[in-house]
Amino acid sequence: MTQWVYSFGGRSAEGEAGMKNLLGGKGANLAEMSSLGLPVPPGFTITTEVCNYYYDNAESYPADLREQAAAAVSRIGEITGKGFGDTENPLLVSVRSGARASMPGMMDTVLNLGLNDETVEALAKNSGDRRFAYDSYRRFIQMYSDVVLGVEHHNFEEILELYKEERSLTLDTDLGADDWEHIVAAFKVRVEEELGSSFPLDVNEQLWGAIGAVFGSWMNQRAITYRRLHEIPATWGTAVNVQAMVFGNMGEDSATGVAFTRNPSTGEKALYGEFLINAQGEDVVAGIRTPQDLTEAAREAAGSDKASLERAMPETFSEFVGICDQLENHYRDMQDLEFTVEQGKLWMLQTRSGKRTTKAALKIAVDMAAEGLITQDEAVLRIDAGALDQLLHPMIDPDAPRTIIANGLPASPGAAQGEIVFNSDDAERLKAEGRAVILVRVETSPEDIHGMHAAEGILTTRGGMTSHAAVVARGMGKPCVSGAGMLRINYAKGEMLAAGRIFKEGDIITVDGSTGQVLEGRVNMLQPELSGDFGQIMEWADSRRVLGVRANAETPLDARAAREFGAEGIGLSRTEHMFFDGDRITSVRQMILADDEAGRRKALDKLLPMQREDFIELFEIMAGLPVTIRLLDPPLHEFLPHDAEEIAEVAEGLGADVDKVTARVELLKELNPMLGHRGCRLGISYPEIYEMQAQAIFEAAAEAAKKTGQPVTPEVMIPLIATKAEFDLLKERIDAVADKVRADKGVEIEYQTGTMIELPRACLRAGEIAESAEFFSFGTNDLTQTAFGISRDDAASFLGTYVEKGLLEADPFISIDTGGVGELVSIGCERGRAVRPDIKLGICGEHGGDPASVRFCHEVGLTYVSCSPYRVPIARLAAAQAAIAGDAGSTD
Structure with a gap:
C-alpha cells in the first residue's frame, strides 16, 4: 500500500528534512523539528504525489487516502488528549499548503477547522473565555467560506463593519462574546443566502473541503504566475499539512510572530522579526495592528514604546533564542521561523531557509564560512548568480x-x-x-x-x-x-x-x-555597493572555476568596465558598432553604395585610421589579455541611408547623382536581412572591407605592443561561416595582409584566425572548418535563431506564450536550449576537437551571462564564455558553481 500520509509530533516523525520533494518544504521541516524534540504541534502531511494524482484523476483521491488520514487525525488526538469533533474536548486543526519550493501567499490556508455550534461551546468552557471561542468561530467561518465555499471575503467584512458602525465601535477588540456570537449567526445566514445551502457543521466534511481547496489552489492564477516567474514546474505539486491548532490569541500571555535568525536585508547576525501579543498568525500578516520588536536592541533602535518579546516574556524569549540557534546550526543556513505562544507555552510552526537580499546573502555566506558553519565551496553555492545584478546597477x-x-x-x-x-x-x-x-x-x-x-x-x-x-x-x-x-x-x-x-x-x-x-x-x-563580501565570494569563485570569462566589448568604456569586473579578455568585439559614431556612418555608406572597387577603397581609406585607433585603445586597455575581434557583421540594411537627406549626403560624398544612389539603395534592400548579405558574405563580395580591418588590427597590435611593452596576440574572427571554402578564401586574404604589415613595420606579428559558429551547418561540418580555423566562438544568438527558424527581434511577441503553456522550458534566447541548440554546440565541439585537439572554444552570445547556460558550457568543456561587461561577475560565479557541482557529482 502506498503511504500517502506522514505523521509528525510528539518528538517523533515519519518524515525528515531530506524528503522535501515528497512532503514539501513545510512538511519536511515540521517532521525534522519534531524529530529534534522541538515543541511542534502534532499533525500530518498529505504528500505531493496526492496532488499529482488529484489532477491526473479528475480531482479525486487515492482509494486508501481517507483511511490513512483518519488514522493520522486519531494520532493527533492521542498526543493532544483531544478528539476531532468531540463535544467535550474538541481538537481543532489548521490546513495549509506546502510545496517543495517556498511560494509565500500563493496558495490557500484554513485555520480553526473543527468548530461548529457544539464544539465552540466546548472551546468556550475549556478555555474559560467565551469571547475567544466565538471570535475563533467567526474567523473560521469567514476563512472557510472564502477559501472553500467561494463566498468572497467582502461579504463578511460588510456585516462586521455595519455591526460596529451601528454600535459606534472602532476595533474588533471592542466586541465581546455576545457580539461575536451574534456575528457568527449573521455570517451563517449570509453563506446560506449566497450558496442556497447552510455552512457545513460536520467536521470531516470541513476537513476534506479544506484539503480539496488547498490542492485546488495549486492551479489558481496567482500560483501559476508565481511558478512561471520562479521557474517552478507544475508537476512538483503541493503537499497539504494538517496540524493541531495552537492559539496566540488566548490573552496577554499568548502571542504569535515571525523571525529570521539573521537580518534578511543586511545579513547582520542578529535576531530579526516581529510579534503580536494576543493575536493569531493572520493578524501579523494582515497588518491590522502595529507589530512589536522581538529584542530590546531592536525596540530601542526603532524608538518604540511597545514591549519587546524579550521584555514581555523573558523565559519564552530565552527558549526561542535557543531554538533559533539550534535550527540555524542544524540546517547550516539562516532560518525563517513562525511561532506561537499559547498561555506561556512556546510552539514552533515552521522553519525554512529564509529569503534574503543579495547583499545579505553575500554577508551571510561569508560570515558562516568564517564561523566554520559551511565551507567556502558551500558559500559560493549559496549565492544566486543571476541576483548579482542587484549589486552591479x-x-x-x-x-x-x-x-x-x-x-x-x-x-x-x-x-x-x-x-x-x-x-x-x-x-x-x-x-x-x-x-x-x-x-x-x-x-x-x-x-x-x-x-x-x-x-x-x-x-x-x-x-x-x-x-x-x-x-x-x-x-x-x-x-x-x-x-x-x-x-x-x-x-x-x-x-x-x-x-x-x-x-x-x-x-x-x-x-x-x-x-x-x-x-x-x-x-x-x-546605488550599487560592491562590498568586501562580494570581493571575497568572487575570490573563492575564481579559485574554483575552470571556464575562462571574457567580455563582449568594443568601446573603451566597455573594455574598462570589463576589466573592473574581472574579465580575462575580450571574447567579442563587434566592429560594426564602431562604424556608427560621428561621421563614420557616411563613409561606410559611401563604401557600400559605391558601384566599383575604387570607390569602395576610397571610402575605406577614410575608415582605416579610425579603426586602427579603435584597436590600439582596446589593446592598451586589455594589455596582456586576449582580444577577439569579429570582422564586420551587420545585416546590410543597417548601413543603408533611410531618408532623402541621408541619401543626398552620401551622393555628395561619392560625387554621384542622387537618383543613381537612390536606385542603388533600392537594389541592396533585402526581405530578410538577418539571413541575407551579412557576415562573411559581405567580406566575400567586398574583400577590401576585411582587408582594411585586418590591416587596422595588425598595425594596432604592433603599435600597442610597443606602447605597453606586452605582446598583443589578436584573435581575428570571421563571422557567419557555413563552409570551409568561405573560411579559407577569407583567411588567405587576412594572412596576406599580415605578411604585408610585417614587411612594412619590420616587426613579428602573432595572431590567430578563427570563426564564429552560428549556423547549424557550421556545427555539423566543424571538423572540416577546424582544419583551418584556430578557434571557434559559438554565436548562440544567431545559432538559436537559425536552429529554431525564429527571428530573435520578433520572438518576444509569442515566445512568452510558449513558455507559459509549457511548450518551452525557457525563452531560448535567454537560456540556451540544451536539447537542440546545445546539441549543435556539443557536436561542433566534438568534431572540432577531433581534428584540432587544442582548439580554443568559447561562446559569445548573450547566453554567456546566463547562469544555466554557463553551467552547460562548463559541462561541454568550453574554454571560455564571453558576455556583457556587467554580467562578467555573474558568469564568474556561475562557472565556479558549475565546477563545484560537477566535482560533487563525480564523487557521488
Whole structure:
C-alpha cells in the first residue's frame, strides 16, 4: 500500500528534512523539528504525489487516502488528549499548503477547522473565555467560506463593519462574546443566502473541503504566475499539512510572530522579526495592528514604546533564542521561523531557509564560512548568480511607491529615470546640457548608438531580450525595457500613450530593467555597493572555476568596465558598432553604395585610421589579455541611408547623382536581412572591407605592443561561416595582409584566425572548418535563431506564450536550449576537437551571462564564455558553481 500520509509530533516523525520533494518544504521541516524534540504541534502531511494524482484523476483521491488520514487525525488526538469533533474536548486543526519550493501567499490556508455550534461551546468552557471561542468561530467561518465555499471575503467584512458602525465601535477588540456570537449567526445566514445551502457543521466534511481547496489552489492564477516567474514546474505539486491548532490569541500571555535568525536585508547576525501579543498568525500578516520588536536592541533602535518579546516574556524569549540557534546550526543556513505562544507555552510552526537580499546573502555566506558553519565551496553555492545584478546597477528602493504605466521585458538590469526623448540627437543634446533622459523608441537601430550612450536608460515598444536595444544596453550597462507593446509612440507629435494617458517629451519616467516595469515620475533609487563580501565570494569563485570569462566589448568604456569586473579578455568585439559614431556612418555608406572597387577603397581609406585607433585603445586597455575581434557583421540594411537627406549626403560624398544612389539603395534592400548579405558574405563580395580591418588590427597590435611593452596576440574572427571554402578564401586574404604589415613595420606579428559558429551547418561540418580555423566562438544568438527558424527581434511577441503553456522550458534566447541548440554546440565541439585537439572554444552570445547556460558550457568543456561587461561577475560565479557541482557529482 502506498503511504500517502506522514505523521509528525510528539518528538517523533515519519518524515525528515531530506524528503522535501515528497512532503514539501513545510512538511519536511515540521517532521525534522519534531524529530529534534522541538515543541511542534502534532499533525500530518498529505504528500505531493496526492496532488499529482488529484489532477491526473479528475480531482479525486487515492482509494486508501481517507483511511490513512483518519488514522493520522486519531494520532493527533492521542498526543493532544483531544478528539476531532468531540463535544467535550474538541481538537481543532489548521490546513495549509506546502510545496517543495517556498511560494509565500500563493496558495490557500484554513485555520480553526473543527468548530461548529457544539464544539465552540466546548472551546468556550475549556478555555474559560467565551469571547475567544466565538471570535475563533467567526474567523473560521469567514476563512472557510472564502477559501472553500467561494463566498468572497467582502461579504463578511460588510456585516462586521455595519455591526460596529451601528454600535459606534472602532476595533474588533471592542466586541465581546455576545457580539461575536451574534456575528457568527449573521455570517451563517449570509453563506446560506449566497450558496442556497447552510455552512457545513460536520467536521470531516470541513476537513476534506479544506484539503480539496488547498490542492485546488495549486492551479489558481496567482500560483501559476508565481511558478512561471520562479521557474517552478507544475508537476512538483503541493503537499497539504494538517496540524493541531495552537492559539496566540488566548490573552496577554499568548502571542504569535515571525523571525529570521539573521537580518534578511543586511545579513547582520542578529535576531530579526516581529510579534503580536494576543493575536493569531493572520493578524501579523494582515497588518491590522502595529507589530512589536522581538529584542530590546531592536525596540530601542526603532524608538518604540511597545514591549519587546524579550521584555514581555523573558523565559519564552530565552527558549526561542535557543531554538533559533539550534535550527540555524542544524540546517547550516539562516532560518525563517513562525511561532506561537499559547498561555506561556512556546510552539514552533515552521522553519525554512529564509529569503534574503543579495547583499545579505553575500554577508551571510561569508560570515558562516568564517564561523566554520559551511565551507567556502558551500558559500559560493549559496549565492544566486543571476541576483548579482542587484549589486552591479542602481535599483529602485523596494519600499518606494510605484505607479506602473507599462510593462515590457526586463532586457537590461538596473533602474534609471529622466526626461522622455524620442530621438538620439535630442538625447545627446540634452545630455550635453547636463539633463538626464530616457530614450523612448519603437525600436532602436545601430544609428541610435550615440543616443543610447547619452541616455540614462532605454525603452522600446518592440524587440525581445536579444534585440538591438537589449544587447547594446547590456553591453553599456544601461537599464533597458524592451517589447513594451502596450505603449503607443507618435514621433510626429512627440507623444507616448501609456495607461490611457499622454506623456510628452520632457515628462519624467523611470524604467526598471530588472522587472520590465515603466513607472511614472521619479522613484527613490539605491546605488550599487560592491562590498568586501562580494570581493571575497568572487575570490573563492575564481579559485574554483575552470571556464575562462571574457567580455563582449568594443568601446573603451566597455573594455574598462570589463576589466573592473574581472574579465580575462575580450571574447567579442563587434566592429560594426564602431562604424556608427560621428561621421563614420557616411563613409561606410559611401563604401557600400559605391558601384566599383575604387570607390569602395576610397571610402575605406577614410575608415582605416579610425579603426586602427579603435584597436590600439582596446589593446592598451586589455594589455596582456586576449582580444577577439569579429570582422564586420551587420545585416546590410543597417548601413543603408533611410531618408532623402541621408541619401543626398552620401551622393555628395561619392560625387554621384542622387537618383543613381537612390536606385542603388533600392537594389541592396533585402526581405530578410538577418539571413541575407551579412557576415562573411559581405567580406566575400567586398574583400577590401576585411582587408582594411585586418590591416587596422595588425598595425594596432604592433603599435600597442610597443606602447605597453606586452605582446598583443589578436584573435581575428570571421563571422557567419557555413563552409570551409568561405573560411579559407577569407583567411588567405587576412594572412596576406599580415605578411604585408610585417614587411612594412619590420616587426613579428602573432595572431590567430578563427570563426564564429552560428549556423547549424557550421556545427555539423566543424571538423572540416577546424582544419583551418584556430578557434571557434559559438554565436548562440544567431545559432538559436537559425536552429529554431525564429527571428530573435520578433520572438518576444509569442515566445512568452510558449513558455507559459509549457511548450518551452525557457525563452531560448535567454537560456540556451540544451536539447537542440546545445546539441549543435556539443557536436561542433566534438568534431572540432577531433581534428584540432587544442582548439580554443568559447561562446559569445548573450547566453554567456546566463547562469544555466554557463553551467552547460562548463559541462561541454568550453574554454571560455564571453558576455556583457556587467554580467562578467555573474558568469564568474556561475562557472565556479558549475565546477563545484560537477566535482560533487563525480564523487557521488
